Amino acid sequence: MPALTVLTGAATAAYSAALVARPQLLQRPAGLARNRDARTLTRLVGVRDTAIGLAMVLAPAGPARRAAVGARVASDWGDAAVLGVALRGRGTWGKTVGFAALWGAVCLAALRYDER
Template sequence: MPYALTRLLGAATAAYSGTIVVAPKVLAKPCGLTTPLGDTPRPVRTLIGAIGARDAAIGVAMMLAPPGPALRTAVSARVASDASDALVFGLTLPDPKARKKVVAFALFWAALCAVSLRWN
């Protein structure tokens, strides 16, 4: 099936993104943005919810866009979002270990999505 990897990455993006909207701690904890008691502060929940909604929309677009310019645009949006997340989180997360981990994951996902169109 053409574009199967791109569609799968879109589905994974949408599923993870929906998860962080409902349970922001899933992203807040690896980013080091929880309280000492493990709670996620309200402002962090708000921002993670916005990130999750953005990424869910992009993931659905990757799943449903027809091949061609629409699909390339959806994947480009995913790559740009992950690259900008890597930059912002890499420069601003308070914990250096969390910075490295989050940046590595975001850049890996951006690269995987970018090459997915070529693999199909």
């Protein structure tokens, strides 16, 4: 069985690549605008997260993989913080912020499990 960090990295890369192709996969459930600028920003996040997910898949165990997972966790928790402010008062706040924070925690837990 592959390391859990490899699996979470592959899931991250797959979802993020889908965001590049179809930004509305994030915009609609998060309640974000779906205009040209919002699509561009969503695609930027998708490219960033695809790269980080692939780094998690390809990095050898040890410092390189820890760095890749650290980037994933920092990105997810940073996204949760930014979206937490931006979506305050909207009905999508909880699920959007919660999912970003949770995915960062899942990736961190995967690393801790793999390194035990």
